[in-house]
Amino acid sequence: MKKNILAVCGIALILAILINGTQVQSVSEYYLTHIDDLTPESERVTISIRCDAIFPHYDELDPALRSEEFLPPDGVILPPTEYRLREGDTVFDILNRAVRQNHIQMEFQGAEESPFGSVYIKGIHYLYEFSCGPLSGWVYRVDGAFPHYGCSRYTLRDGQVIEWLYTCDLGQDAGAKWIGGREN
Amino acid sequence: MTERLTAGLLCLFLLLSPLSVPATAEEADTPLSVAQGIVEWKKKDSGSPDGWLMNDAFLETAGSTAGDWYPIGLSRLGIDDRYEDYLAVLEDRVEARYRQPGRLSAAKATEWHRIILAVLAAGGDPTAFGTDENGQPINLLADGVYDRGKASPLGRQGINGMIWGLIALDSMRYEVPENACDTRESILAEILSAQLPNGGWAMNGNGADPDLTAMAIQALAPYYKGELDTRADVREAVDKALGFLSASQLPTGGFMSWGTENVESTDQVLIALCCLGIDPLRDARFIKEGHTLLWGILRYRQPDGGFAHSFSYDPQNPNAKPSQSNSMAGEQTLLAMAALYRLENGLSSLYDFRPEEAGAPISAVFSESDRQAVDTLPDPLTTEQYVTVTALLDKLTRSADFAEKAAYLQKLMAAKAQIAEIQAEIDSLNAVIRDKLYPFESISLWEKRTVDEIVKRYNALSEYDRAKIDGREDILKAKAQIDSLLRGVILSAILLLTAAVTAFFLIRRVRNRKEGAP
Numbered sequence: 076m077k078k079n080i081l082a083v084c085g086i087a088l089i090l091a092i093l094i095n096g097t098q099v100q101s102v103s104e105y106y107l108t109h110i111d112d113l114t115p116e117s118e119r120v121t122i123s124i125r126c127d128a129i130f131p132h133y134d135e136l137d138p139a140l141r142s143e144e145f146l147p148p149d150g151v152i153l154p155p156t157e158y159r160l161r162e163g164d165t166v167f168d169i170l171n172r173a174v175r176q177n178h179i180q181m182e183f184q185g186a187e188e189s190p191f192g193s194v195y196i197k198g199i200h201y202l203y204e205f206s207c208g209p210l211s212g213w214v215y216r217v218d219g220a221f222p223h224y225g226c227s228r229y230t231l232r233d234g235q236v237i238e239w240l241y242t243c244d245l246g247q248d249a250g251a252k253w254i255g256g257r258e259n
Numbered sequence: 260m261t262e263r264l265t266a267g268l269l270c271l272f273l274l275l276s277p278l279s280v281p282a283t284a285e286e287a288d289t290p291l292s293v294a295q296g297i298v299e300w301k302k303k304d305s306g307s308p309d310g311w312l313m314n315d316a317f318l319e320t321a322g323s324t325a326g327d328w329y330p331i332g333l334s335r336l337g338i339d340d341r342y343e344d345y346l347a348v349l350e351d352r353v354e355a356r357y358r359q360p361g362r363l364s365a366a367k368a369t370e371w372h373r374i375i376l377a378v379l380a381a382g383g384d385p386t387a388f389g390t391d392e393n394g395q396p397i398n399l400l401a402d403g404v405y406d407r408g409k410a411s412p413l414g415r416q417g418i419n420g421m422i423w424g425l426i427a428l429d430s431m432r433y434e435v436p437e438n439a440c441d442t443r444e445s446i447l448a449e450i451l452s453a454q455l456p457n458g459g460w461a462m463n464g465n466g467a468d469p470d471l472t473a474m475a476i477q478a479l480a481p482y483y484k485g486e487l488d489t490r491a492d493v494r495e496a497v498d499k500a501l502g503f504l505s506a507s508q509l510p511t512g513g514f515m516s517w518g519t520e521n522v523e524s525t526d527q528v529l530i531a532l533c534c535l536g537i538d539p540l541r542d543a544r545f546i547k548e549g550h551t552l553l554w555g556i557l558r559y560r561q562p563d564g565g566f567a568h569s570f571s572y573d574p575q576n577p578n579a580k581p582s583q584s585n586s587m588a589g590e591q592t593l594l595a596m597a598a599l600y601r602l603e604n605g606l607s608s609l610y611d612f613r614p615e616e617a618g619a620p621i622s623a624v625f626s627e628s629d630r631q632a633v634d635t636l637p638d639p640l641t642t643e644q645y646v647t648v649t650a651l652l653d654k655l656t657r658s659a660d661f662a663e664k665a666a667y668l669q670k671l672m673a674a675k676a677q678i679a680e681i682q683a684e685i686d687s688l689n690a691v692i693r694d695k696l697y698p699f700e701s702i703s704l705w706e707k708r709t710v711d712e713i714v715k716r717y718n719a720l721s722e723y724d725r726a727k728i729d730g731r732e733d734i735l736k737a738k739a740q741i742d743s744l745l746r747g748v749i750l751s752a753i754l755l756l757t758a759a760v761t762a763f764f765l766i767r768r769v770r771n772r773k774e775g776a777p
Contacts, residue, residue, distance in 0.1 A: 082765045089758040099746050104739040107732075111699070137366075175730060176698045187316075188323035192586055205366035209417030210463050245463055 111159045111172070118160040118233035122173050124153040126202055126241035135208040135243065145201045152200045153177060155236075166215055166237055167194045167227035174199065186227055193225020202241055210245045221246060288557065290600035294336050296564030297589045297596075301329065303563070304584070313341040315646040321345055322352040322363075325586060327377040332593035334380035335609055336600055342381040343623065347653030348646055349377065354389040357397055366415050371403020372423035379430055379612040386433070401439075404428050408440030417462055418453045419471060421446050425478040430612045447482070450475055451496055458496075458503035469507055469514040472500050473527035480534035480608065497535070504528055505544040512547055512555030521569040522559040522588045525552055526595035533598035534608045553599070556592060566592045625658040625667070633667055633674075640677050641721040642685070648674045681720075685727050688716050692730050696737050704744050710737045 100108070113119060127150025129136055140146060156177075158169055167183075174181045182203070184195040196213045197203055204212035215226055216238040222229050231237070240246075298312055307314040312329060318341070320326030327349075333340050353374065356363050364370035375385040378399065387396040404424045407413045414420045425446045428435070435442050453460055453475075459467020460475045482493040507514060514524035529552045532539040539545055539552045559566045565584025598609040607613060629651060636644060652671040655664070695709050696702070702710070717725060717734055725731065 079765060079768065082761050085761055086758045086765075089754045093751055093754055096747070098743055099750060100739070100743045104743055107736050107739045108743065110736070171729075175693060175733075178693075178697060184323070188320050188325050203366060205416045209415065209420075247463070 110161070113157060113159050119157050120160050120164075120169055120231050120233070120235050120237060121155050121157050122153065122169050122237040122239070123151070123155040124170075124173075124179070124199060124239040126150050126152060126200070128241055128243050129202075129207050132207050132211075132243040135211075137206045140201060140206055152179060153239075160231055160233055164231050165227050166217065166222075166229040166231060167196075167225075169231065169237060170196070170215075170226065170239060186225075189225070192228075194227035195225065196239075199239065199241075207241070207243050211241070211243045212245075213239060214242050214246045215239050290596040290603065291336065293557070293560070294332070294338070294593055294596040294600070296560070297566065297593050298333070298338065298564075300561075300563045300565030300584055301586075301589055304565070304586070311341050313345050315643075318345055318348045318646045318650075321349040322356070322374060324373065325590075327373050328590040328594065331376055331380040332590060332597050334382075335594070335597035341650075343654065344646070344650035346378065346381040346383045347650045349374070349381070350383070350389045350653070351649050353397060353399070354391075357389075357391045362402065362410075366411060368403060368407050368411070368413050368420040369416065369423045371399050371407070372427040375399050375403060375427040376430060376610065376612075385427075400427065400433055405435045405439035405441050413441050413446070414449060418450065418460060419462075419474065421449045421453075422460075422471070422474050422478045425450065426474075426610050429478075429481050430610050432613065447479075447490075447493070450478060451492060454496055454500070458499035458501075459507075460500075467503060468516055469504060469524045470516050470527045472504060473524070473531040476500050476504075476531035477527075477534045477610065480531070481611070484536055501544065504531075508545060508547050508552075509555070510548045510550065511558065512545075512550030512552055513558065514555070519569050519571055522556055522566050523568065523591045525555045526591040528552060529556065529595045530598040530609055533602040534610070536602070536608075538602070539599065556595060559588060559592075565589050623654045623657040625655050625661065625664075629654060630663075630667065633670055636674060639721070640674055640681070641723040642678055642681055642727065643721075643723045644674070645678050645682075648678060681724055684716070685720070685724055688713070688720075689727075689729055691716075692728070692734065696730065696733050699733070699736065699740070702737055702740050704741065704748065706737075707741050707745065710734075710741045714738050 126146065129146060130150065133141070136146070153173060156173060158172060161168075171181070173179070179200055180198070181196070181200075182198045184197055186192055186194050189195045198206070199213055202213075214221065217229065217231070217235055219236075299308075302308050302310070302312050305312070305314060305317050312333065317326065317329075330340070330342065330345050334342065353363070363374065378385040378388055385399040386401075388399055389397045391397050402410070404413070404427050407424070412420075413424050424441070425443070428443060428446070450460075455461060455467050457467055459469070459472040461467050462471060476497055479493050479497050482490050483497045504514075508528075509515060509520065511520070512525070513520055513522070514528060515521070516524040528545075529539050532542065532545065532552070545552055556566075559568075559570075561567055561582070561584045563584055566588040567582050568585045568588045570581055594609065601607065601609060632647065633651060636648070640648075648671060652668075652675055655667055655671060658664070691709075692713060695706065695713070713734055717728060717731075720728070728734075
């Protein structure tokens with residue numbers, strides 16, 4: 076009789092485990108697969124990608140790009156999205172993670188090829204530098220301000236808000252006063 | 260080429276006289292000594308303090324902004340380096356990019372102009388630089404300047420497309436065919452019409468920029484001095500531009516651009532004056548409170564010989580180190596020193612590449628050490644050998660016949676093909692990863708085969724090539740996810756089986772007991 080009770084308990088336990096899920100992971104595996112999970116205590120940043128500055132300059136846009144495939148009707152390529160901040164993450168790291176997670180096309184020049192010693196973003200979502208006039212290209216803002224240096228040199232802090240903006244006049248449409256094209 | 264450069268360097272060394280700079284600290288400095296400081300810094304910075312500036316890591320960047328201006332500056336100073344190897348890699352890169360849509364760049368014509376100048380500086384011919392996919396010689400001058408308009412307007416990126424196009428066109432006083440999209444005349448007219456009322460040029464309509472103004476002067480210089488037919492309108496425009504620059508010069512001798520006083524703006528103004536044949540150290544218009552342009556430049560020199568971009572510090576950014584040697588500041592100061600050096604020694608101006616540097620390629624000697632380099636190539640190869648193999652193959656093709664030439668040729672061509680294959684595998688694996696591993700949440704056991712395949716292909720690469728795979732961490736992450744999902748399924752199966760077996764025996768026992776009980 077005792078054996079029967081034990082067996083019933085055993086079956087109940089097994090079913091309980093099965094219902095609860097059977098993920099069995101080592102500590103390092105757990106850490107690896109949950110590295111980007113957002114928990115209430117994790118540090119985080121917000122990133123968005125927009126190209127609505129093109130609309131007032133639509134006649135300057137490369138004719139090959141004049142379709143909804145490249146230019147979303149609302150100008151939003153990525154709405155504000157939260158990502159977990161890892162130690163030492165730069166603006167470029169978060170952008171790269173965001174475009175990969177969301178299958179957004181991006182082309183950049185590596186830091187070693189760029190005279191600025193920083194990664195340079197050439198195009199996002201098929202919109203490139205000079206796609207919409209001579210002063211067009213991608214700029215970024217952190218907490219509303221335009222940093223004076225490349226995105227792979229900007230280390231982020233908890234809670235910061237990154238905006239990638241397509242500009243048609245060297246950032247002035249987005250409120251920047253200084254951004255210059257020094258590259259020949 | 261090397262011999263000629265070395266001989267040239269020696270001659271010029273003898274001709275060289277120290278500059279008279281109004282500041283005591285720089286009295287011993289000459290353009291060449293300043294340039295050598297930059298070269299020493301750059302060598303240290305790129306990890307070969309005792310070798311050539313153009314080490315393999317540097318040659319990997321041939322065809323990019325960071326990779327092309329140093330060779331131009333070095334060559335115009337007569338400093339010896341690996342020009343032939345640089346040219347071989349650059350040609351290979353240009354050929355590869357000509358097989359992509361947009362070729363060197365869809366929108367940026369200056370990409371062609373910089374490479375044209377770099378090819379000339381290294382002793383090559385930009386009008387026949389490699390071959391395109393149809394086997395036709397690549398004419399960078401046609402595709403990048405006078406017929407650029409067939410693909411995209413020369414001025415798409417702004418007036419600097421016109422300015423650098425004209426500099427490239429006049430680098431060898433190239434002839435423009437009659438039916439070309441843009442001609443000298445049309446480009447000149449565009450540049451002149453973009454001048455602002457205050458005499459400057461601007462990237463964006465309103466505020467004139469000293470950098471762009473200086474570059475416009477560099478382009479107009481041949482028409483000012485009377486080398487190409489002197490034009491009254493050009494003279495007037497340049498004089499007005501000089502007035503603007505003189506008025507904008509700061510008491511430090513330097514210039515401010517986009518709100519920051521920086522070394523590159525001053526470099527460009529110095530180059531502009533040298534192109535006009537004006538002695539920048541003695542012309543009263545460009546000495547402020549006793550400070551010359553050179554003084555304004557040398558302020559940015561660092562103890563390591565390199566140059567900092569600016570002094571201003573941005574408290575927002577702990578990473579930006581304003582008073583630290585920087586690659587772009589170094590390269591533009593190197594060019595400025597080359598311009599000054601050439602002026603002082605009566606050489607052609609910085610971007611005038613006629614006779615001295617450009618000549619018929621001399622046949623190369625495939626030396627014993629070159630053969631040894633081929634014999635000691637590792638097996639299997641990695642993309643780390645790309646620069647070595649490309650340079651050796653180019654040299655061998657140009658060398659005179661010798662007994663084992665065919666064997667070496669075959670070996671190097673096979674090596675080149677193998678490296679191209681590895682590169683293709685890297686590109687394809689990167690594309691597969693981008694396509695299949697995201698978003699991470701969507702990875703289920705159904706993707707096991709895909710993930711296993713990616714892991715297998717990744718592991719098949721050498722250590723060096725693995726570093727070129729983007730999202731390496733995500734491969735491990737996906738693999739761990741699949742492993743734990745699989746483990747979960749197996750565990751569930753075992754548990755289910757155990758439960759079923761236990762249940763079976765339990766039921767049998769209960770039934771037996773019932774039957775056994777009378």
